[in-house]
Amino acid sequence: MSCHAEPPIRVGTAPPRFALVGSPNAGKTTLFNSLTGLRAKTGNYPGVTVARYEGRHILDDDSHVTIEDLPGTYSLDPMSPDEQVVATVLEAGTSGDEPLDGLIVLLDATNLRRSLGLLAQVQQLPHPITVVLTFTDELARRGGSVDVLALSRATGVRFIPVIAGDKRGVASLSESMGDVASWPKPMLPPPTDPSGVADWATSVLDSASFRAPGSDKRTSRIDGVLLHPVWGTVIFFVTMMAFFQVIFSVAAPMQDGIETLFAWLGGVARANIPVAWLSSLVADALLAGVGGVLVFLPQIALLFLLISLLEGSGYLSRAAFLMDRVMGWAGLEGRAFVALLSSMACAIPGIMATRTLPSAKDRIATMMGAPLMTCSARLPVYVLLIGMLVPGDLRFGPLGAQGAIMFGLYLLGAISAMLSAWFFKKIIGRSGVGLPFYMEMPSYRLPRGRTIAVSVWDACKAFLKKVTSIIMLTTIILWGLLNFPLRSDADLQRAGIDSRDEVAVKAFVIDNSIAAGIGRAVSPVFEPLGFDWRINVGVLSSLAAREVFVSTLGQVAAAEDPDDPVAALTNMTHTDGAHVGEKVFTPSTVAALLVFFVYALQCMSTLGVMRRETGTWKWPVIAFVYMGGLAWLMAWLAKLVVGGMA
Amino acid sequence: MRKPIHPEAVTGEPQAIRWVVDTGDLPVGEVLHAAGTLGPMMEYGVITRMFVERGSVWTWLAPEHTWTDRGPRIRDAVVAGVDADGWDVTDGSADLLRFIADDVVHGQLFTFITSHGGQISVVDATIDAVVLDFGGACADCPAQGQTLHDRVEVTLRARYPRLREVSKLASSHSAAPRPRSPLHLLKRT
Amino acid sequence: MTLAEHLGQRQCVAAGGRAKTCSLAELGCDCPAKIIGFTSDDQISRRLFDLGFAPGQVAALVRRAPMRDPMVFNVGGSEIVLRKREASRIVVEQQ
Numbered sequence: 001m002s003c004h005a006e007p008p009i010r011v012g013t014a015p016p017r018f019a020l021v022g023s024p025n026a027g028k029t030t031l032f033n034s035l036t037g038l039r040a041k042t043g044n045y046p047g048v049t050v051a052r053y054e055g056r057h058i059l060d061d062d063s064h065v066t067i068e069d070l071p072g073t074y075s076l077d078p079m080s081p082d083e084q085v086v087a088t089v090l091e092a093g094t095s096g097d098e099p100l101d102g103l104i105v106l107l108d109a110t111n112l113r114r115s116l117g118l119l120a121q122v123q124q125l126p127h128p129i130t131v132v133l134t135f136t137d138e139l140a141r142r143g144g145s146v147d148v149l150a151l152s153r154a155t156g157v158r159f160i161p162v163i164a165g166d167k168r169g170v171a172s173l174s175e176s177m178g179d180v181a182s183w184p185k186p187m188l189p190p191p192t193d194p195s196g197v198a199d200w201a202t203s204v205l206d207s208a209s210f211r212a213p214g215s216d217k218r219t220s221r222i223d224g225v226l227l228h229p230v231w232g233t234v235i236f237f238v239t240m241m242a243f244f245q246v247i248f249s250v251a252a253p254m255q256d257g258i259e260t261l262f263a264w265l266g267g268v269a270r271a272n273i274p275v276a277w278l279s280s281l282v283a284d285a286l287l288a289g290v291g292g293v294l295v296f297l298p299q300i301a302l303l304f305l306l307i308s309l310l311e312g313s314g315y316l317s318r319a320a321f322l323m324d325r326v327m328g329w330a331g332l333e334g335r336a337f338v339a340l341l342s343s344m345a346c347a348i349p350g351i352m353a354t355r356t357l358p359s360a361k362d363r364i365a366t367m368m369g370a371p372l373m374t375c376s377a378r379l380p381v382y383v384l385l386i387g388m389l390v391p392g393d394l395r396f397g398p399l400g401a402q403g404a405i406m407f408g409l410y411l412l413g414a415i416s417a418m419l420s421a422w423f424f425k426k427i428i429g430r431s432g433v434g435l436p437f438y439m440e441m442p443s444y445r446l447p448r449g450r451t452i453a454v455s456v457w458d459a460c461k462a463f464l465k466k467v468t469s470i471i472m473l474t475t476i477i478l479w480g481l482l483n484f485p486l487r488s489d490a491d492l493q494r495a496g497i498d499s500r501d502e503v504a505v506k507a508f509v510i511d512n513s514i515a516a517g518i519g520r521a522v523s524p525v526f527e528p529l530g531f532d533w534r535i536n537v538g539v540l541s542s543l544a545a546r547e548v549f550v551s552t553l554g555q556v557a558a559a560e561d562p563d564d565p566v567a568a569l570t571n572m573t574h575t576d577g578a579h580v581g582e583k584v585f586t587p588s589t590v591a592a593l594l595v596f597f598v599y600a601l602q603c604m605s606t607l608g609v610m611r612r613e614t615g616t617w618k619w620p621v622i623a624f625v626y627m628g629g630l631a632w633l634m635a636w637l638a639k640l641v642v643g644g645m646a
Numbered sequence: 647m648r649k650p651i652h653p654e655a656v657t658g659e660p661q662a663i664r665w666v667v668d669t670g671d672l673p674v675g676e677v678l679h680a681a682g683t684l685g686p687m688m689e690y691g692v693i694t695r696m697f698v699e700r701g702s703v704w705t706w707l708a709p710e711h712t713w714t715d716r717g718p719r720i721r722d723a724v725v726a727g728v729d730a731d732g733w734d735v736t737d738g739s740a741d742l743l744r745f746i747a748d749d750v751v752h753g754q755l756f757t758f759i760t761s762h763g764g765q766i767s768v769v770d771a772t773i774d775a776v777v778l779d780f781g782g783a784c785a786d787c788p789a790q791g792q793t794l795h796d797r798v799e800v801t802l803r804a805r806y807p808r809l810r811e812v813s814k815l816a817s818s819h820s821a822a823p824r825p826r827s828p829l830h831l832l833k834r835t
Numbered sequence: 836m837t838l839a840e841h842l843g844q845r846q847c848v849a850a851g852g853r854a855k856t857c858s859l860a861e862l863g864c865d866c867p868a869k870i871i872g873f874t875s876d877d878q879i880s881r882r883l884f885d886l887g888f889a890p891g892q893v894a895a896l897v898r899r900a901p902m903r904d905p906m907v908f909n910v911g912g913s914e915i916v917l918r919k920r921e922a923s924r925i926v927v928e929q930q
Contacts, residue, residue: 075885077842079878087839111912114887124838144912149757154652154666187653187663188717193845195648198889203650207666213912229901321916325902328918436879436921438886441907441914
């Protein structure tokens with residue numbers, strides 16, 4: 001057995017490496033942040049959808065140590081990919097080919113008996129161990145007590161009590177990391193069989209005069225309200241609505257601000273760069289690209305702020321508890337609710353929020369469903385199309401028809417998301433035993449400002465690093481497709497276009513661009529849906545971001561009637577193909593287009609984030625393909641149904 | 647059969663383990679013959695020395711063995727043995743009292759003693775008495791000294807009932823420096 | 836054998852027939868009940884053990900979700916949410 005093995009010998013001059021081991025909710029993330037601050041980097045463990053956090057800590061003598069925050073685990077008897085990673089890393093004694101010099105085990109003092117079980121397992125390994133005992137303040141508050149020194153003697157390893165916010169404990173830990181050789185070891189490792197470890201824990205707790213804490217009165221009282229069958233559910237829905245509203249009322253203005261800023265910068269570029277195509281490149285591609293990236297930041301930052309607050313305070317697990325039954329219908333669990341809810345603002349933070357799900361299968365299934373939730377980028381498209389389809393004063397009984405259809409689209413998105421998640425949950429992986437659902441409900445705690453700040457910063461940084469390149473590339477490519485081949489003044493004259501009429505020039509360029517060529521080329525595919533090549537160009541351009549569809553179509557329509565683009569769109573007729581002369585935007589076509597937008601994954605940024613979170617291109621590609629196919633099918637069905645009704 | 651039990655190290659004795667377990671009404675002293683499977687372990691020289699105190703069994707392993715190898719078996723044997731008949735234990739032991747006194751002063755009551763400004767070390771032990779050197783602040787302060795003295799005596803007697811007296815060394819500083827317990831590394835900051 | 840494999844061989848006590856026992860899921864009230872064992876010996880039972888639902892420990896129902904499932908239990912100083920499916924694996928004896 002591994003307890004006879006020696007820890008790997010360190011060669012070379014790499015800094016000492018420590019791993020943090022502990023159950024979720026034991027305070028690992030808080031400690032990791034205290035030790036590494038913003039000097040942490042994230043990635044993925046190879047081959048799995050498990051995030052990896054590694055950071056640098058600076059000791060008193062200014063030397064560095066590396067600290068790895070292993071995923072939270074209740075046991076080294078792994079059940080999920082996250083726990084498998086922990087078991088593998090600890091068994092190998094190395095991580096990323098670097099040997100582990102010591103293990104820092106975090107144990108929660110308020111459930112010490114259970115925590116000792118994990119310690120007993122970790123003590124089977126040959127590495128030096130130090131224990132950080134957390135929440136001793138809460139233990140005392142709840143009427144419990146323990147003799148920490150006696151705990152150290154009884155277990156043979158040093159216990160360092162660390163209270164969040166109090167620097168002394170962390171200083172002690174830091175000091176001990178400088179001298180691993182002095183870490184005490186037990187005479188022999190404790191037993192791991194259930195009755196043996198129970199006896200060992202009882203004996204240890206007894207000799208440490210452990211008095212178990214009473215229930216947390218404060219938490220019980222708050223839960224009495226927040227988890228009340230009636231009031232609790234009401235408060236929950238109100239909180240979720242508020243959560244959602246904040247996005248629109250706070251993030252939206254910031255986003256508008258960013259868009260305005262970049263539009264202004266674009267104007268400046270156009271005005272000051274003499275070469276036409278270059279100014280277009282800078283304004284429409286580069287600036288628009290950067291602007292297109294930054295515009296997501298307020299949403300991501302805000303959503304992560306809110307999610308961190310919910311998680312840090314403990315309310316997230318209450319929300320998951322209330323929603324678990326409903327999520328269960330899709331084969332998911334309660335915690336998936338927050339990820340899906342976030343996706344109603346934007347799928348990007350929603351996909352990033354799947355990190356709270358312990359099961360990798362759940363994470364992927366949720367990620368496959370999240371883009372189907374109606375995100376805010378679809379709204380401009382919906383507004384435009386519904387406006388064309390339905391007169392503003394039409395009513396279905398007491399409800400306005402336009403609003404009702406909008407709501408219907410939201411509902412369609414939500415139900416599709418759940419069905420999709422259910423489907424993927426079913427087909428992913430070959431493991432027979434599904435992960436049973438269990439979740440700890442921590443006491444209500446005041447979230448630490450630093451943890452929240454780090455979480456928000458981490459999310460934004462990760463988004464910027466990985467996704468920027470994808471968005472920039474897509475924007476530039478699409479710009480190229482829509483603006484090439486370049487037209488000289490001679491070309492314009494030959495076509496009868498006044499080169500001073502910017503709108504007409506623009507329309508001419510688009511009409512004859514590579515994108516238009518592609519649009520015409522793919523029209524057989526979209527013809528059954530009633531799309532003409534101009535709609536195809538719009539759909540193609542919306543691959544960068546959905547709202548671009550509106551502006552692209554707007555440009556096309558403005559070319560035909562600069563004063564009333566909407567009327568132009570309404571009256572637009574097919575220029576070629578089987579339906580020459582007929583209106584493009586018939587009710588059935590508009591319905592098809594709407595439904596197409598419900599399902600198609602047109603957001604490259606979403607694909608980029610999926611790539612980042614899963615560590616592979618496989619899942620984004622699957623998502624793109626399946627949603628594209630589904631979009632076509634559902635759009636065609638919509639055309640049939642609405643066409644039949646008309 | 648199951649009983650709560652855990653092993654603790656003995657300072658300065660790398661081959662020794664003190665098994666903290668409920669010893670029931672076993673006599674306190676040096677073990678001449680142990681019950682159950684512990685008996686043969688002693689006979690064959692795997693265990694070279696054994697003591698029983700109130701609430702622990704002290705065992706010394708022969709130098710050619712390691713605790714990682716032998717520990718689990720010995721643990722099971724202790725658990726079974728403490729409830730069995732067939733123990734032959736001396737009525738008290740000066741060596742045992744010495745070990746217990748060291749453990750009390752440098753381990754169990756270490757925080758208590760240092761928080762009272764004290765620094766106690768064990769000078770000598772007989773079969774029913776212990777001589778301690780009360781160094782540090784408590785040497786001069788009669789009140790502190792009395793509190794410490796009483797506490798140490800009560801603690802010692804709970805583990806070694808035959809204890810008759812805990813006496814103080816006459817001078818305030820002992821002649822030879824005592825090795826400091828490595829347990830001081832475990833102290834809280 | 837790796838540590839994970841070794842831990843995977845732990846046997847969680849399958850409860851034998853005893854009077855006055857029921858499953859944790861059937862506890863109608865918030866009265867404390869002592870855990871006796873599990874209905875089967877497999878990975879899920881081991882996980883429940885590692886969560887703190889160990890034989891000899893006392894568990895109590897704290898509340899149920901609005902649709903009766905899942906449930907919150909108090910065991911070993913912490914509150915754990917379990918679905919009925921998992922809770923019914925734990926055999927308890929009411930006190």
